[in-house]
Amino acid sequence: MLELIVISTLNGVLYGMLLFLMASGLTVIFSMLGVLNFAHASFYMLGAFFGFQISRWFGFWPALILAPLLAGALGAAVERYGLRHVHKNGHVAELLFTFGLAFAIEEIVQIIWGKSPVDFRVPPLLDFPAFTLFSTNYPAFKIFMLVVSIVIFIGLLVVLKRTRIGLIVQAALTHPHMVGHLGHNVGRIFMLVFGVGTALAAVAGVIAGPALVTQSNMAGLLGPILFVVVVVGGLGSLPGAFIASLLIGLVQTFAVSMNGSLAGAFGPLSPDYAATWLSDIWNVTVAQIAPIMPYLLLVLILIFRPMGLLGTRDT
Amino acid sequence: MSDALAKIPATIAPPRPAASDRLKFYGIWIGAALALLVLPKLFSSGGSLTTFSLIGISIIFSLSYNILLGQTGMLSFGHAVYYGLGGFLAIHAINIIARNKFAIPLPLVPLVGGAAGLVFAMLLGWVSTRRSGTAFAMISLGVAELVASSALILRTFFGGEAGVSANRTKVLRLFDWSFGPQIQIYYLVAAWTLIAVIAMYALTRTPLGRMCNAVRDNPERVQFVGYDPHIIRYIAFCFSGLFAGIAGALAAINFEIANSAYLGAVQSGTVLFATYIGGVGFFIGPIVGAIFVTLLSLGLSDLTQVWQLYFGLIFIAVVMFAPGGITGLLMMHRPLLKGGTLSRVLPSYLVAFVPTLAMITGLMLAIETTVHFTVNPGEDSHIKAFGIPFDAANPAIWAVAAVLLIGGFIIARKTWARVAGSWDDALTAAREKGVAA
Numbered sequence: 014m015l016e017l018i019v020i021s022t023l024n025g026v027l028y029g030m031l032l033f034l035m036a037s038g039l040t041v042i043f044s045m046l047g048v049l050n051f052a053h054a055s056f057y058m059l060g061a062f063f064g065f066q067i068s069r070w071f072g073f074w075p076a077l078i079l080a081p082l083l084a085g086a087l088g089a090a091v092e093r094y095g096l097r098h099v100h101k102n103g104h105v106a107e108l109l110f111t112f113g114l115a116f117a118i119e120e121i122v123q124i125i126w127g128k129s130p131v132d133f134r135v136p137p138l139l140d141f142p143a144f145t146l147f148s149t150n151y152p153a154f155k156i157f158m159l160v161v162s163i164v165i166f167i168g169l170l171v172v173l174k175r176t177r178i179g180l181i182v183q184a185a186l187t188h189p190h191m192v193g194h195l196g197h198n199v200g201r202i203f204m205l206v207f208g209v210g211t212a213l214a215a216v217a218g219v220i221a222g223p224a225l226v227t228q229s230n231m232a233g234l235l236g237p238i239l240f241v242v243v244v245v246g247g248l249g250s251l252p253g254a255f256i257a258s259l260l261i262g263l264v265q266t267f268a269v270s271m272n273g274s275l276a277g278a279f280g281p282l283s284p285d286y287a288a289t290w291l292s293d294i295w296n297v298t299v300a301q302i303a304p305i306m307p308y309l310l311l312v313l314i315l316i317f318r319p320m321g322l323l324g325t326r327d328t
Numbered sequence: 329m330s331d332a333l334a335k336i337p338a339t340i341a342p343p344r345p346a347a348s349d350r351l352k353f354y355g356i357w358i359g360a361a362l363a364l365l366v367l368p369k370l371f372s373s374g375g376s377l378t379t380f381s382l383i384g385i386s387i388i389f390s391l392s393y394n395i396l397l398g399q400t401g402m403l404s405f406g407h408a409v410y411y412g413l414g415g416f417l418a419i420h421a422i423n424i425i426a427r428n429k430f431a432i433p434l435p436l437v438p439l440v441g442g443a444a445g446l447v448f449a450m451l452l453g454w455v456s457t458r459r460s461g462t463a464f465a466m467i468s469l470g471v472a473e474l475v476a477s478s479a480l481i482l483r484t485f486f487g488g489e490a491g492v493s494a495n496r497t498k499v500l501r502l503f504d505w506s507f508g509p510q511i512q513i514y515y516l517v518a519a520w521t522l523i524a525v526i527a528m529y530a531l532t533r534t535p536l537g538r539m540c541n542a543v544r545d546n547p548e549r550v551q552f553v554g555y556d557p558h559i560i561r562y563i564a565f566c567f568s569g570l571f572a573g574i575a576g577a578l579a580a581i582n583f584e585i586a587n588s589a590y591l592g593a594v595q596s597g598t599v600l601f602a603t604y605i606g607g608v609g610f611f612i613g614p615i616v617g618a619i620f621v622t623l624l625s626l627g628l629s630d631l632t633q634v635w636q637l638y639f640g641l642i643f644i645a646v647v648m649f650a651p652g653g654i655t656g657l658l659m660m661h662r663p664l665l666k667g668g669t670l671s672r673v674l675p676s677y678l679v680a681f682v683p684t685l686a687m688i689t690g691l692m693l694a695i696e697t698t699v700h701f702t703v704n705p706g707e708d709s710h711i712k713a714f715g716i717p718f719d720a721a722n723p724a725i726w727a728v729a730a731v732l733l734i735g736g737f738i739i740a741r742k743t744w745a746r747v748a749g750s751w752d753d754a755l756t757a758a759r760e761k762g763v764a765a
Contacts, residue, residue, distance in 0.1 A: 049462045102651040105403050110647045117640035125702050237473045240466040308474035315455045
């Protein structure tokens with residue numbers, strides 16, 4: 014039991030940090046540009062596939078640097094030549110533009126790399142068990158993932174809190190128009206923030222690619238969860254996104270490792286109607302409903318705290 | 329005093345339309361009904377009847393979606409939930425009716441689907457419509473994922489991966505219509521399409537429909553007037569769910585099966601594409617979009633392997649360059665047509681058309697060549713896309729693609745700037761003639 018708790022906590026925090034790598038970029042982009050980037054998870058996927066391709070040519074370490082740079086440059090180009098053009102048509106058009114982009118990126122990835130998972134391996138340098146805990150080998154690569162995401166998290170915190178550019182970004186979170194009035198080149202800041210945000214998502218893609226499955230549907234699977242994180246945390250709130258990421262990471266990881274069901278808990282009571290079409294609800298295990306846990310959390314949050322955990326803005 | 333008050337409504341109310349206007353108005357609907365009746369006589373093959381049925385279903389679904397997006401300004405990424413639940417309930421209804429020999433004919437089954445869509449929209453809508461804008465979009469996505477994933481868990485009701493099937497010919501027959509042949513299904517779909525379209529058009533003319541527009545344009549102002557935007561969004565959402573459920577039930581009757589794909593993200597995305605490409609600003613927009621997208625998805629899939637990519641690119645192009653959709657583009661020309669200055673724009677259109685076509689051809693050539701090398705690298709390089717055979721391994725083809733793409737792009741940019749210029753001139757000329765833009 015203790016083993017389960019420790020390992021699940023580790024995995025949950027790891028998953029949560031990965032989510033936050035993406036959610037942080039998404040939140041900052043949303044706060045500044047007012048557009049929720051539907052294609053954010055697609056850049057995570059692009060990061061994984063670029064990482065796979067570059068690590069085949071040059072090895073994993075160059076890929077860890079180059080793939081995010083490439084994806085970030087693509088993201089900046091999308092902002093400069095796509096989103097900025099659509100901006101005059103309103104937020105719905107912007108959201109729809111990124112929706113179409115996500116659709117197109119998935120198709121392009123399928124055309125280039127196919128629909129089946131690609132063989133993105135853990136680099137040999139990190140392919141060993143880091144430590145053994147209660148007879149479970151914990152892979153070193155997962156520790157590496159955790160370290161990378163924590164380092165980026167701290168780096169982000171320092172940049173946002175201690176540098177001039179961070180100051181401008183922070184100001185733009187709450188008063189985007191005022192920042193423009195103060196004479197900053199808002200267009201370039203937007204492009205930069207979009208590029209950095211997508212690059213962060215791509216970093217998550219490169220380090221998650223070998224550990225999880227690198228496949229053309231990975232954006233479609235992760236995207237909705239990412240939006241749940243952002244809504245649950247409160248739209249536009251970075252601390253909220255951090256808490257929601259960890260919460261959802263832990264909830265989902267713990268749910269997967271649990272086997273209980275209503276039938277297991279109240280087995281002897283077994284009412285008659287449990288044998289009818291309700292039997293699905295009666296017999297389903299917690300592990301089986303793990304994929305819908307984030308969405309259940311979303312509905313609960315919306316009922317009891319519509320603004321999200323730490324949200325203040327309405328749109 | 330009371331006399332004065334009694335007179336006010338008479339002066340505020342618009343004058344009764346003239347007989348010719350009324351004839352024009354009802355003439356459109358009667359004409360549509362006649363066209364639906366005659367259509368199968370003109371195109372009687374089984375394939376075209378199926379296509380017509382699919383278009384009819386898609387029209388109802390897209391119009392129900394436009395109650396949200398176009399009328400009330402709510403962008404939903406999960407509208408297929410109500411479509412799918414309507415479909416599942418309809419399939420179960422057909423099975424139950426057939427088993428118990430209830431005296432309910434098949435044409436009434438879509439009502440079951442509509443009721444299902446309405447009930448679930450009432451249940452899920454209250455939470456979703458609390459927020460508007462981006463938050464609503466994300467919530468609709470979350471709710472859609474919740475329902476779609478639950479459908480795979482509740483296997484007894486939703487039938488798991490395989491879905492639930494039914495036999496539509498086993499229910500009570502009226503006038504000896506078995507609803508086996510596609511022609512009878514076509515008439516069923518056509519009748520329901522006409523009813524639903526008229527009902528949804530009528531909805532836009534009610535005070536509720538007007539308040540929906542107000543909520544879309546300025547929710548704060550609506551609150552000042554004394555309405556709760558949440559309630560209005562909620563009611564619009566329920567109506568939208570009702571009609572989506574009817575569309576889902578018709579789809580279930582048409583295919584005699586309901587599976588989890590009905591509820592899925594692809595279905596939600598397709599209705600969004602259809603509505604937006606058609607144009608959300610006009611009532612007829614989603615109808616045009618439904619026809620266009622259904623024909624496109626049926627036609628393109630025969631012509632090329634990667635039709636979904638073209639689909640996505642068309643959608644991006646519409647969002648970027650024609651936010652009003654197809655109908656928006658056409659309606660832009662109405663003031664010019666009325667002012668008689670349309671002929672001034674047409675030459676610049678023709679000039680812009682050539683390089684744009686070259687650019688698109690170059691893009692398609694590049695895509696098809698890339699697809700050949702990445703998807704089927706081992707096969708013969710003499711491929712055929714859009715009915716045109718060419719050699720994908722030939723460097724000359726690559727050069728042609730690059731020249732068309734880049735050259736077309738550079739020239740097209742210049743010509744479209746000219747189109748914009750001559751467009752402004754024509755509009756100014758039309759305004760001078762006294763035509764309101």
